[in-house]
Amino acid sequence: MARTASLSGFPEWLPEERLVELHVLDTLRRVFELHGFASIETRAVETVGQLLRKGEIDKEVYGLSRLQDDEDDKSAKQDPHALALHFDLTVPFARYVVENSGYLAFPFRRYQIQKVWRGERPQEGRAREFTQADIDVVGDGELPFRYDVEIALVIAEALSALPIPDFRLRINNRKLAEGFYRGIGLEDTAGVLRSIDKLEKIGPGKVAELLKTELGATDQQAEAALKLAGIRTEDTSFVAQVRALGVSNELLEEGLSELEQVIAAAVQRAPGKVVADLSIARGLDYYTGTVVETVLVGHEQLGSICSGGRYDALASKGNRKFPGVGLSIGVTRLVSRILSQDLAKASRSVPTVVLVALTNDDSWSAAQDVAAQLRDRGIATEVAAKAEKFGKQIKFADRRGIPFVWFTDDDGNHQVKDIRSGDQTPADPARWTPPSEDLSVQIKTVAAQPV
């Protein structure tokens, strides 16, 4: 991994690294589809007006302009119809839902795996081009809370299937937090959330300072808000801990009940993977209920690898509201970590199982016949392009990790050689199959090093 990207923030993988990424993508797709999520893709571009619709935005957006266009392309900054690259998959999905609402069956569940772009300063875990894998369920008018529970379980199942270290979904609920703040007399709940969001970065002392200086909180209010944020349980005991703080508020009760449902289901169906963490705030984003962040255990400084939550209005069309709940996995962040720490490796660098060697230059067509028979049975096969010495042809296979080389002599007798063991045996191209572990590339997790 001495390679560095030729353009900072735009990672590219070697073929054997791409196989690890493909394995991650295939695994996510399989789990999502097993749970009935349908695939969609949206265009890479949105209008600037659409992207900046929510006003206060902390993402760096790349605007587009045609190089051959003679007009002043500064207009992209002022013109809401100008095009720009999407910075997440939620804003485009909201637009897609509104545009296609007449063609979709609600509640609509979709997964979307695409690249997104942000012009931020690149650093470990933060690229300018990266792949996200999102699942969301969106309703028309209403969306049962049960989907919040389900989404968390699907993500826990998906992450469990990946070649990554142990992880924790840290879940909170905005109603719980906002109801609590109101219950103690702090009405600028967005302001409190923004301060609480800084807890891991600046510590409780400075957060208390912020709450008091910026939001006019009393010592007691700041202390209560920090006590709430300090609650973290692996089961539903957080409910009693919150109640012990003696705050009463209707929204708080609603939030407690919702979070309790999520955690109770997770304790049963994803034991050890989910915690109620009442410090989770999700800063600027416009969530209205469940909020989720996810850490890799032992890699906490990498940041959240999967985040999201519930929006009462993911999208709207006139009076019609489309509530949604969803989570987004940072695929590139995960894959970068897997590769940089050698957490998993591909068993070879190419899909090929068999290289058909050439005995002489005229045997290419016969070799293609052998290859076609093998491919018919799903065995990935290449044919050598030149009748070089067998040693050279074997080396060609060896350099790529191709496990088998096929030889056919002038009398049409076939032999297949496992170049790892050196074993060579007669074989029939119409019947021979490799061991199942050689048939496709395996992604093997590498045992974690003792820290």
Place this chain on the structure above:
Amino acid sequence: MARTASLSGFPEWLPEERLVELHVLDTLRRVFELHGFASIETRAVETVGQLLRKGEIDKEVYGLSRLQDDEDDKSAKQDPHALALHFDLTVPFARYVVENSGYLAFPFRRYQIQKVWRGERPQEGRAREFTQADIDVVGDGELPFRYDVEIALVIAEALSALPIPDFRLRINNRKLAEGFYRGIGLEDTAGVLRSIDKLEKIGPGKVAELLKTELGATDQQAEAALKLAGIRTEDTSFVAQVRALGVSNELLEEGLSELEQVIAAAVQRAPGKVVADLSIARGLDYYTGTVVETVLVGHEQLGSICSGGRYDALASKGNRKFPGVGLSIGVTRLVSRILSQDLAKASRSVPTVVLVALTNDDSWSAAQDVAAQLRDRGIATEVAAKAEKFGKQIKFADRRGIPFVWFTDDDGNHQVKDIRSGDQTPADPARWTPPSEDLSVQIKTVAAQPV
């Protein structure tokens, strides 16, 4: 298909349409991997300098600028280090090969399936954002000609596996054409190719005019060039037809021999799919041998759905040259046509095979247990979110094309209903499997309408 894209030139698919596209992408990947091609992706952006490196360029490029950047973003047009979206996958692949040449095993065979962007005026078959699927083999210093033959055969196999009408690879060879032009005394071979490239658009009379006025060709020279371009054979008889024109040139002989090898192999291995078509020129592009375009029979006006050829120097690094041969399938062009003409359809709009119904609101957890058992055996399953009347739950499934609804009564007896036939039978969640044609979404080709 009354829907139109909300942004002209940026097509988006509904979930059932996306399933057709996914089928196309999965099929291409499967065939490419069976032939040993390794997957890579390159970043979406290149530097402007890299994209415009070849000088004369006829693609409209989208430049990037950060909206939050205060600097004058006009610089993107003058600054070769500015970023722009790639307009094909060949230029990025060439850069990738040079950058990673120390890490790749040559000849290196890769497939690459990604979106590309061109700021052109959108029209049928021509989008501003579209997906290409490329295969290339690239060598270090040299690349046996056999890969030209192989690439054509792999593409013919891949296209044959798609739900599309019959197609023809139209293959020519630049050496053949250029050698012929030199043999008749026309030295500006690039100019002749550019004129011949217009044959289908403006006809032979006007091409002859161009050759005479712009390149100073005599009547005889123009006639000979047009005679060559008129040769089109499904077998290797083009060789005799070219020889009958009585032109002698060494490069011509080399090209004849190369094209003969491609066509001879195709006659045997992809009968009826390939023609030698000596009118194929590929205009501005810098091919040096084999050139290919592909038409869908009956949809010729759609343009080429797969093009490419051989470059003596796909890339270079100092004195080191990397020759390559490759073809690029226009996936979006194909999928747009499949969808607009109803050539193929998905059997349902979601991956889900089974909807587990809720008998009452407390049965959600038991229903999740049933779903988990089914998913363990690869059966995509959703659980209803609310215990609505069974009729409503069945309608939920019906609207999405989900074929089976699962019922569990209060005593724990399971029944599964095929909602198409109405048949309902007892079933064990640990053992029941759907008919194999229902297990995953099927893409069915629709019989072509009589024209």
